[in-house]
Amino acid sequence: MILSLAAWASRHLSGWMRSAGVLALTLPSLAGLRAADAAFSFDGKLIYCPEYGEKPVLEVLDIDAGKLSTVVPVLSEGSQEIQAVSTAAGKQIWLLTKDRLWLWDGSTNTAKLSGTAAAGSTFDDVACDVRTGSVLITTNNKADDLAVWPHGLLWKKEAAGPMLSVFVRRVARVEYPAFLGDGTFLFGCEGDLWHGQVEDDTDGENKPRGVLNAYRYAPLATRETYVGTPMQTGVANIAVSKGKAYVHVRRMGGSGWGDIVRLNRPPVVAKGTQFKFFFNLKEHAQIYQKALASLEILAGGEGQSFMCGSADLNQVHFTGAMLVENGQPKGRRPHYVVENDKDVEPLKAK
Numbered sequence: 001m002i003l004s005l006a007a008w009a010s011r012h013l014s015g016w017m018r019s020a021g022v023l024a025l026t027l028p029s030l031a032g033l034r035a036a037d038a039a040f041s042f043d044g045k046l047i048y049c050p051e052y053g054e055k056p057v058l059e060v061l062d063i064d065a066g067k068l069s070t071v072v073p074v075l076s077e078g079s080q081e082i083q084a085v086s087t088a089a090g091k092q093i094w095l096l097t098k099d100r101l102w103l104w105d106g107s108t109n110t111a112k113l114s115g116t117a118a119a120g121s122t123f124d125d126v127a128c129d130v131r132t133g134s135v136l137i138t139t140n141n142k143a144d145d146l147a148v149w150p151h152g153l154l155w156k157k158e159a160a161g162p163m164l165s166v167f168v169r170r171v172a173r174v175e176y177p178a179f180l181g182d183g184t185f186l187f188g189c190e191g192d193l194w195h196g197q198v199e200d201d202t203d204g205e206n207k208p209r210g211v212l213n214a215y216r217y218a219p220l221a222t223r224e225t226y227v228g229t230p231m232q233t234g235v236a237n238i239a240v241s242k243g244k245a246y247v248h249v250r251r252m253g254g255s256g257w258g259d260i261v262r263l264n265r266p267p268v269v270a271k272g273t274q275f276k277f278f279f280n281l282k283e284h285a286q287i288y289q290k291a292l293a294s295l296e297i298l299a300g301g302e303g304q305s306f307m308c309g310s311a312d313l314n315q316v317h318f319t320g321a322m323l324v325e326n327g328q329p330k331g332r333r334p335h336y337v338v339e340n341d342k343d344v345e346p347l348k349a350k
């Protein structure tokens with residue numbers, strides 16, 4: 001079943017509208033929120049979206065009840081706005097501020113400080129592998145722009161403290177990580193979709209660290225150059241299900257157009273199996289061909305997407321482009337919750 005979160009506010013905030021397995025809902029209060037940030041609750045019934053502003057604020061969508069509410073998480077005094085969110089176990093959600101990682105309990109509105117940024121570094125995005133509880137963080141650290149909160153994946157550490165560094169070599173900035181449920185994750189790099197894994201690179205002589213092993217999975221960037229406004233698009237957000245990778249591709253280097261697409265995800269890496277690399281051109285070409293042959297364009301992706309996937313890999317949420325007829329907006333921006341990778345038919349102006 002597909003839930004499209006677009007007619008809701010205009011109907012009641014008005015309850016659900018079901019048609020041919022499509023649920024349409026509109027959430028006008030999400031219009032000013034961050035483009036890349038949203039997360040399901042562990043049970044898949046709620047979606048959390050951070051608000052812009054100086055204080056930590058979340059918009060919370062109850063999918064079944066059709067209700068939108070606002071909550072102000074109680075963090076330490078002087079905490080900045082929430083930059084990113086990610087699913088955690090139980091009633092908890094990972095919250096990322098400029099330089100702190102929090103584990104927030106929505107049932108009690110209490111938060112535990114789990115980690116802090118290294119000196120001279122700030123945080124950007126966060127993704128949790130709910131299978132192990134490990135948290136991967138992208139940072140603006142020029143040396144290593146990945147860090148891991150080591151609960152189960154590489155190391156175990158209970159006290160709050162600096163993130164442990166992940167060494168990244170020969171690739172530009174790592175963005176929009178999304179775990180696949182097998183310890184590996186997808187991420188964006190220079191507009192393309194990559195598949196990778198963090199491994200322990202620690203020995204008895206060196207301080208603990210991880211290392212990123214990864215390869216480009218699908219070349220999704222539409223790179224070009226000419227005398228004019230850039231039209232190129234690339235990966236701007238990622239969510240995953242059991243069978244698909246959902247990607248928001250959006251204009252690189254500016255606001256504007258884009259698409260919501262999905263394609264087959266990499267095969268599951270079995271527990272105890274070594275992460276596989278591809279070393280020659282033919283192997284890489286075959287990976288690209290298989291991935292791109294499965295590509296579907298689901299909806300327009302201008303502006304914000306609020307893309308996120310549920311912990312059980314059964315649901316993916318995203319917004320589509322605003323409906324336009326004769327150059328004028330027709331209704332509000334549609335939202336979709338896709339269950340079990342069912343067919344998506346974008347809403348049409350009537």
